[in-house]
Amino acid sequence: MVMAPVIRGKKGEHLGIYEDLKSEGFVRVKINDVVYPLDEFPGLNKNQKHDISAIVDRLKLQKDDDNRSRLSESIDTALNLSDGLVQIEVLDEESEVLLFSSNFSCSQCGYSVTELEPRMFSFNNPFGACEKCDGLGVIQYFDQNKLISDNSAxxxxxxxxxxxxxxRFYFHxxxxLAKHYDFDLDTPWKSYSEEIQNILLWGSKDxxxxxxxxxxxxxxxxxxxxEGIIPNTDRxxxxxxxxxxxxxLAKMLSDSHCDACGGSRLKKESRNIFINETPIQNITNxxxxxxxSFFQNIKLEGAKxxxxxxxxxxxxxxxxFLEDVGLNYLTLDRGAGTLSGGEAQRIRLASQIGSGLVGVTYVLDEPSIGLHQRDNERLIKTxxxxxxxxxxxxxVEHxxxxxxxxxxxxxxxxxxxxxxxxxxxxxKLTDILKSKESMTAAYLSGERKIDFPKTAKKPDxxxxxxxxxxxxxxHVTVRIPIGVFTCITGVSGSGKSSLxxxxxxxxxxxxxxxxxxxxxIKCKQIQGLEHL
Ligand SMILES: [Zn+2]
Ligand SMILES: [Zn+2]
Structure with missing residues (x-):
């Protein structure tokens, strides 16, 4: 049985509904769990809450196509009648009435989200951006530690x-203020009580x-x-x-993680859409x-x-593609501004490979910058x-x-x-190697090389x-010798820059x-700086 819930838990006699349904040509209604012919619409207590559903269709579902299209038509009718809701009751079995919604909304409380669209998952779009930080992931605030330059002054x-x-204006x-609250302008900032500090920073009630x-x-x-120093600066x-x-003024701003989106930059609705229990921000980070490997191992069945x-x-x-150009260590949510020149170039390169364009000339300036030998090979393959x-x-490359x-x-x-x-x-390489003038050739052929001193200085x-x-x-501990040339190496993303x-x-x-x-700074301590 396909039904359209037209009244859900509302007080009243609902005579208007009777008229509406009659004019639409419906013949049966279900009122508070009892089915009536529409002509026998009962008198309802206007002080009680009632549920009224129009019965749109009763049909037996078989595997033939006729009934399928009839079912979909009936559901359409029901959805139109009750603003996107439809109830299905299986008559043969003792079962609850199933309630469906076509509106991405909770059928119980009506909480709804808009239709899912790609732009909902972009923090560059107002439809996806966190409302608190406008999709920046950080909130800027006037930092009291920067406003008070020296708290012993x-x-x-x-x-x-x-x-x-x-x-003069502010000093007055x-x-x-000092007169009103009886404090002294010759007291070091840090010696003020917390109350006085708060009044100065955030304003007075008096x-x-x-x-x-x-x-x-x-x-x-x-x-x-x-007004308070912080609200004043802000204004x-x-x-x-x-x-x-x-x-x-911007020099006194500090960034803090946006607490609304946890730095993910997306609004609540977008953060609560899951692929196999994983929301998008847990993939992009x-x-x-x-x-x-998340996408390679994802298991979906049937229509999904x-x-x-x-x-x-x-x-x-x-x-x-991104892996092929040696960017496997980057996270998808890395800000473009934090990428090195080589990284940005390789990202553009990766997007080009996907385009499958033919007959294009690519000009690259030192794309290998910052790449480990292992990743360099992959870049060259690309x-x-x-x-x-x-x-x-x-x-252009060295x-x-x-x-x-x-x-x-x-x-x-x-x-x-x-x-x-x-x-x-x-x-060709062989031509170059024969060249007498080329400095590059001399090094490539091994004719010239950099002489390393045989005895290295022993650091103490x-x-x-x-x-x-x-x-x-x-949680690594390392010793770096002073007075010698130390090289920190490892594949890209191994933690060199972090260290x-x-x-x-x-x-x-x-x-x-x-x-x-x-x-x-995430380390216990750094020793030996006194030698510098
Ligand atoms: Zn709900
Ligand atoms: Zn936010």
Whole structure:
């Protein structure tokens, strides 16, 4: 039995419904679980809640096509009648009435989401972006640690940036505030009670007398709440038309993780759509190699498998392209601004492979930058692949392997600046190797090489990084000798930058140069910096 629930748990006599259904030509209704011919529509207690469903059709389902199309027509009718809801009751068995919705909505409470569309999963689109952070994943806020430049200084000494004696308007406000709450402008900031600090930072509940008398005898009478340094800065930042002021104020901003979306940049609805219990943000925050294996191992059946087939193929291909150009260690949610030049170039390259274009000329400037030897090989294979599709590939490159793999080499030199600018050699690798002028050839053939000193200096001092765990570092401890040339190596994404650029560098510039620490440094300690 196919029914259209027209009234759900609503008080009233519902005589209008009777008229409506009659004019639409329905003959039966189900009211509070009892089926009536429409003509015998019972009188209803208007103070009680009632459920009324129009009975659209009763049919026996067999495997023949006739009844299938009749069923779909009946469901359509029901959906139209009750705004996207339909009830199905199986008459042969004792079963509950099944309620379906065509509106992506909860049939119980009516909570609904819009139709699923690709744009819902893009944080660059307002339909997908987290409403709190506008899809940035971070929230900028005026940081009290930056506003109070030195918390051992007093307000009189200028502890609060921009609120010093030179700025009379604001300084006057602070003086009045100090009078009202009875605190002293010669007290170091850190010695104020938390209450006073909060009033200064976030504003006062009391109305403060900000009146001011001038020597000329005139007087301005003003009484209002103190706005607070942070809300004031925030407001000026939003209201100012001056690029200069905005830039100055922006120096006091800090980023924090958006707590609404957890940094995933997507709005709640988008974050709660799952593929086999995995929401999109748990895929995009994986490394490309892991995301690829997620899609390779995904198990779907029946209609779902059919629907997903093409999409899965596309996704797997694209992720494979990214792997092929040596980007397996990147996560899909990495911000474009944080990519190195080589990485950005290789991403564009990966998207080109997928396009399958023919007859295109690709010009690449040192795409191998930052690649480990292992990934370099894959990159070169990719370039070969582009060539075999019927494209032209031109690469500016120092990398020996790339030079050796090229079909045609052009060597420009011999030196730099005014010593360069000539074509020293060109042709196949074998031609180049024969060249007398080419410096590159001399090194490639092994005729010239870099002489390493035979006896290395023995270091006696070390910097020790203890228990580092930034990103994927597995709580490692390393000793780096001082006074010698140390090389940190490993395949791309193995943690080199995490160890050096994100741990050693910021920590030592903080300890040695008092630079700002913008984030937590993930290591227990760094020893031996006193040797530097
Ligand atoms: Zn609900
Ligand atoms: Zn957010």
């Amino acid at each position: 007093t307000i009189n000494e200028g502890a609060i940036k921009g609120w010093n004696r030179r700025n 406000q602070l003086k009045c 109305k403060i007398n900000f009146s001011k008398s001038f020597r000329s005898g005139s007087k301005i009478v003003r009484q209002h709440r103190f 000026r930042f939003k209201e100012t038309d001056s690029e200069f002021i905005r830039n100055e 994986q490394k490309i190699s892991d995301a690829l 498998a059919t629907i997903a087939e093409k999409i899965l193929k596309e996704i797997k291909e694209r992720l494979t 370039l070969y692949h582009l060539k075999s599709l019927g494209n032209t590939v031109i690469v 990398d020996e392997e790339a030079i050796r793999c090229a079909d045609h080499i052009i060597d420009i030199g011999p030196g730099a600046g005014k010593h360069g600018g000539e074509i020293c050699a060109q042709g 001092k070390f910097i020790e990084i203890v228990d580092a765990y930034e990103n994927n570092l597995q 050096i650029n994100q741990t050693l560098m910021p920590m030592s510039s903080f300890l040695l140069n008092k630079a700002n620490l913008n984030k937590e």
